[in-house]
Structure formats: C-alpha cells, structure tokens
Amino acid sequence: MNYKRSSALFAQAETVIPGGVNSPVRAFKAVGGTPIFVKEAKGAYLYDEDGNKLIDYINSWGPMILGHAHKPVVNAVIDKAKKGTSFGMPTEIETKIAQLAVSMVPNIDKIRFVNSGTEACMSAVRLARGYTGKDKIIKFAGCYHGHSDSFLIQAGSGAVTFGSPNSPGVTQGTAKDTLLARYNDIENVTELIEANNNEIACIIIEPVAGNMGCIPPKEGFLQALRDVCDAHNILLIFDEVMTGFRLAKGGAQELFNINADIVCFGKVIGGGLPVGAFAARNEIMNHLAPLGPVYQAGTLSGNPLAMAAGLAMLNELDNDAEIFNRLAEKTAYLHEGIAKVLNENNIVHTINRVGSMISVHFDEGEVVDFETAAKGNNDTFKKFFHGLLNEGVYIAPSAFETWFITDALTYEDLDFTIAAVNTVAETL
Ligand code: PLP
Numbered sequence: 001m002n003y004k005r006s007s008a009l010f011a012q013a014e015t016v017i018p019g020g021v022n023s024p025v026r027a028f029k030a031v032g033g034t035p036i037f038v039k040e041a042k043g044a045y046l047y048d049e050d051g052n053k054l055i056d057y058i059n060s061w062g063p064m065i066l067g068h069a070h071k072p073v074v075n076a077v078i079d080k081a082k083k084g085t086s087f088g089m090p091t092e093i094e095t096k097i098a099q100l101a102v103s104m105v106p107n108i109d110k111i112r113f114v115n116s117g118t119e120a121c122m123s124a125v126r127l128a129r130g131y132t133g134k135d136k137i138i139k140f141a142g143c144y145h146g147h148s149d150s151f152l153i154q155a156g157s158g159a160v161t162f163g164s165p166n167s168p169g170v171t172q173g174t175a176k177d178t179l180l181a182r183y184n185d186i187e188n189v190t191e192l193i194e195a196n197n198n199e200i201a202c203i204i205i206e207p208v209a210g211n212m213g214c215i216p217p218k219e220g221f222l223q224a225l226r227d228v229c230d231a232h233n234i235l236l237i238f239d240e241v242m243t244g245f246r247l248a249k250g251g252a253q254e255l256f257n258i259n260a261d262i263v264c265f266g267k268v269i270g271g272g273l274p275v276g277a278f279a280a281r282n283e284i285m286n287h288l289a290p291l292g293p294v295y296q297a298g299t300l301s302g303n304p305l306a307m308a309a310g311l312a313m314l315n316e317l318d319n320d321a322e323i324f325n326r327l328a329e330k331t332a333y334l335h336e337g338i339a340k341v342l343n344e345n346n347i348v349h350t351i352n353r354v355g356s357m358i359s360v361h362f363d364e365g366e367v368v369d370f371e372t373a374a375k376g377n378n379d380t381f382k383k384f385f386h387g388l389l390n391e392g393v394y395i396a397p398s399a400f401e402t403w404f405i406t407d408a409l410t411y412e413d414l415d416f417t418i419a420a421v422n423t424v425a426e427t428l
Contacts, residue, residue, distance in 0.1 A: 001390055005049040006037040030378075030398040031385045041068035043408035046394060054394040055413050057403040061396075062210075062242050062267035065327070065356070066316060067408025073271045076312035080304050087304070094302040097311040101269065101279065104249045104318055107259040111279035112288060113302045117241035117266025118146025120276035121204065123296045124262045125150060127278070128202035128235040130294035131287050136196055138203040140183040142212035142370030142400075145204055145239050145264075153178040183209055183369040184217060186224040193232055202262070203229060204237040207252030211242075212373040213359030214352045214402040222258045229261070235284070241266035241276070242402070245317055247355040248324050255355070271313030273306040323407060327356035330414060331405045334358065337418035345425035347380075356405040360384070373400065380428055387424030393417050 013020035021027045021035065028035045037049040044067055046054045059065070066073075080093075098111050114120050125137055137150060145151040152167045153175050166175070179196065182188045183205075193200055207222060209215040229236040238260035244251040245268040253260055261284060266276040279285070289295045300306075317323055335353050338360060342349045350361045361367045362380040381399040388395055393416075395403055 001052050001392075002050045003034050003036065003048075003052075007034045009037045009049060010034055025396070025398055025401070028397045030400075031382045033386060035397075036389075036394070043067040043069070044406055044410070044413050052392070054389070054392050055409070055417060057393065057395045057405070057417075058401075059404045059406050060267075060272060061401075062246065062404045063270060063272045064408075065246060065268050065404070065406055066313070067406050068272075070271075070313075070316070070408075072316055073309050073312045076271075076308040077273070077305050080308035083304070085303075085305055086300060088299060091302065091304055091307070093304060093307045093311060097307050097314065100311065100314050100318060101265075101277070104245070104314065105263065105279065106250045106253050107281065108263060108279040109282040110285035111265075111277050112285070112296065113307070114276040114278070114296075114298055115274045115300055115303075115306075116146065116276045117239075117264065118148050118276070119298070120241065120264040120266055120278045121145035121151065121237075121239055122148035124237050124239075124264050124278040125202060125204065126296065127280070127284065127288060127294050128237060128262060130292075131284055132201045132233065132235060134199055134201040136177045136179060136199045137201055138179045138181050138189060138192055140205055140209070140370075141180050142183055142215075142373060143204075143206045143209055143239070144211035145206075145241075149174045150178050151204075153180060182371070183212075183215060184221050185369065186221060186228070189225065190228060193228060193234070198232075200232065200234050202235040202237050204239055206242065207238050207240065207256065207258075207260075208243050208247065208354045208357060210357055210402040212370050212400050213361055213367060213376075214354060214357040215359075215367060215369065215373065216352060216354045217256070218368065222252075222256050226258050235261040237262045237264065239264045242357070243355075245269055245314065246327075246357070246404075249317065268313060268317075269310050270306055271309030271311075273303075273309040274300075275306045275310050324355065327405055327407055330407075330409055330411075331356045331358050333411065334405065334414050334417065337414065338421050341418060341422040341425055345422070345428070347425050347428050348377075357402045358405065359402050361399070383428055384424055387427055388417075388420055391420035391423055393420045 019027045046056045149170045179192045240251040244265040248254040262280045264278045287294045348364050362377040363375045
C-alpha cells in the first residue's frame with residue numbers, strides 16, 4: 001500500500017498541531033509508522049488520501065455502529081444545518097432525544113446532554129459527590145473515563161499505551177481523591193472501601209471494559225459492586241460511553257440486568273457528532289443546576305446538529321428489533337474465524353468478546369484486568385496491525401483498544417478479514 005500523501009499531510013500537520021493529531025492514539029506511536037489520513041468513508045469502508053480502501057474496525061472509536069455516512073443520520077444533520085447551527089436556547093429536538101433515550105434505557109428518569117464522553121463522566125462524578133456529600137471515588141486500573149484530571153490517575157487507552165500513567169498537570173490534591181481498584185476483583189474494592197470508611201462518593205466502571213482490549217465483567221462482579229455500593233451509601237456509575245446503545249438498547253444495565261445509579265453516554269448517542277450525556281433517576285438528577293446546587297453547563301450542549309444526528313441514530317436502533325443480535329452474530333463469526341486461523345498457525349492468543357466488542361490478545365491465559373491485558377506481546381501486535389493494514393483491514397493502532405463491529409459489515413467483509421488474518425498469521 002502507498003501512504004505517500006498521508007505521510008506528507010502528517011508532516012504538515014506536525015508543524016501546527018502537537019504530534020500532528022488532535023487525540024494522541026491517532027499518531028500511531030504505539031505501533032509506529034504513518035497515521036492514515038482519511039478522505040471519506042461509507043458503510044464499512046474508509047477511503048484514505050492515497051486512494052486505499054480499508055475495512056474499518058474502529059468506526060470512529062465506536063459511534064458508527066450502523067456504518068459511515070448512514071443516510072438517515074446524514075440527512076437529519078443536513079436538514080437541521082439549513083435552519084441554523086447553534087442557538088444556546090432550548091429546542092424541541094433536545095426533549096425528543098431525551099424522551100427516546102429515557103424510554104430505551106432502564107432505570108433513568110432524566111438525562112443531561114454534554115459534548116463528549118469526558119464531560120459526561122466528569123459531570124457524573126461531580127453529581128455523585130454533590131449528592132452524597134463525599135469526596136473520594138474508586139475507579140478501576142485500565143478503565144478510561146476521558147481525560148479529566150480525576151481519571152488520569154492510571155488511565156487505560158492513550159496514557160497506558162505511552163507508558164505514562166500519571167499525566168503531569170494532574171495535581172496531587174486531585175490524585176488523592178481517586179482510588180484505584182483491580183478490575184474484576186471485588187475483594188480489592190471492599191478493601192478500599194474499608195480503608196476509606198464513609199469517604200467514597202462513587203465507584204465508576206466500564207461495565208465491559210473497552211480501553212484495555214475488551215474485558216468482560218466476571219460472572220457476579222457487577223452484582224457484587226451493586227451490593228457493596230448499597231451497603232455503604234456509594235453511588236454506582238456505569239460509564240456506558242462505549243457500551244451504551246451498543247450492547248443492547250438499554251446498554252450494559254439491560255444486558256447484565258444490573259441497575260446503576262448514574263449512567264454516562266457518548267459515542268453512539270451522538271451518531272458521530274460530538275455528544276455525551278449522563279442520566280439517572282429523578283432523586284439524583286434533581287440535584288443538578290438549575291434545579292439543584294450541583295453546577296454543570298455548556299455553550300454547545302444540546303446543539304441542534306448533534307441532537308439531530310443522535311436522534312436519527314437512536315431511532316434507527318430503536319426501530320430495529322434484530323440489530324443487537326445481528327451485531328453479536330457477526331462478531332461471533334469473526335471471533336470463530338480469527339481463532340481458527342490463529343490456532344492453525346500456532347499463534348498464542350486469547351480473544352475476548354461481548355456483543356459487538358472484540359479484542360485479540362497475543363498471550364495465553366485469561367485476560368481479565370489491566371495486568372493480564374498488559375502481558376500481551378506488543379511486538380506481535382505491531383506486526384499484526386501493520387500486516388492487516390497492508391491487507392486493507394484497519395484495526396485500532398494500539399493493543400489496548402477494542403474493535404467495534406458495525407452493522408454495515410457484510411459476511412464477505414468478515415471472510416475477507418479472516419483471510420487477511422490468515423495471511424498475516426503466517427508472518428508472525
Ligand atoms: N469513557 C469511555 C468508556 C471511553 O471509551 C471514552 C473514550 O474513548 C470516554 C469515556 C471519553 O469520551 P470522549 O473521548 O468523547 O471524551
């Protein structure tokens with residue numbers, strides 16, 4: 001494949017944008033090589049500036065669950081744009097998307113829209129602190145909740161890939177209020193709660209972790225968290241920025257039949273535009289300004305274009321009774337196919353999968369937390385990544401990311417991908 005134009009564009013970008021990118025993982029630092037500059041995308045495919053066609057398994061890191069440039073979403077945005085792009089005043093469409101989200105997701109009465117997953121998680125934690133009157137939070141090593149200070153204590157995603165778990169600029173004062181637990185380890189959580197008696201406002205978790213590969217919660221783990229939160233007056237926050245409107249209509253709460261106290265959204269809920277949201281029952285949401293004392297705001301929050309894209313996306317998902325089964329079946333097919341060819345080529349690996357999230361780890365044994373995810377062979381992953389890219393298959397340029405399966409993928413695309421994995425496996 002030829003990346004001449006991408007390389008030239010990257011060189012230009014580097015002169016005016018730090019590292020040439022507006023979000024670190026895009027720079028390919030973990031795998032080396034030149035980031036690919038996208039020209040356009042349609043359905044399951046990306047077309048880059050050099051004219052290469054790639055099957056896309058990142059899908060903008062999750063939002064494009066129905067594929068790129070999905071007509072109903074694009075049309076909704078075009079129609080809205082013609083009527084003005086931002087007012088900073090209430091619009092009917094905000095209520096419409098809120099009503100639909102509340103009807104799809106269990107256990108929430110009200111939802112507040114923001115502009116990113118980071119904002120959603122940051123605001124959810126503030127609300128939990130304001131509601132409980134306590135300061136400390138528990139997060140899990142390897143879970144990523146955006147780049148707000150309280151979460152960059154040993155975050156997954158970019159920060160881990162770069163081997164710099166504590167970002168300079170995050171103060172010790174902030175860090176001391178964030179406690180880190182091991183994913184899937186309820187004893188560890190209980191120890192932290194006991195050591196910080198009556199000081200913990202909330203536990204925030206990705207109910208399926210997607211920022212250290214794809215890591216499912218062990219049987220009973222989420223219920224155990226629910227129980228321990230109930231016993232200690234701690235709010236349970238599900239960060240469903242990845243899992244929301246992806247694993248089921250009602251996200252992980254529905255899939256695992258566990259109620260969270262606050263739920264955070266991003267990605268799919270915005271249909272590819274910059275949207276985040278957080279939601280809860282009335283008794284919690286009514287603490288938020290202007291109803292209550294917990295402040296939160298945004299000039300572009302509830303932006304009409306973003307709401308139009310999100311509403312069109314949620315309508316599509318709500319009206320398709322089979323969508324989540326179909327996605328899970330495609331992902332299972334890919335899983336079986338990849339496992340078969342890696343086994344045939346004697347490549348040591350573990351594949352994790354939940355719904356339409358899947359990850360391939362180059363190590364043996366279960367991958368259940370950050371420690372086991374970090375054991376994966378990164379040299380093998382780099383070769384795997386570049387080999388697949390050369391075959392026209394684009395997976396995330398980091399071993400710590402999940403793949404996102406889109407409904408636009410056909411079984412021919414999946415077979416093409418499995419054949420590509422076979423070709424690459426012979427070189428690993
Ligand atoms: N929470 C999770 C689970 C995420 O995966 C991400 C981003 O990948 C975020 C929060 C932050 O979202 P954003 O990048 O929109 O700020």
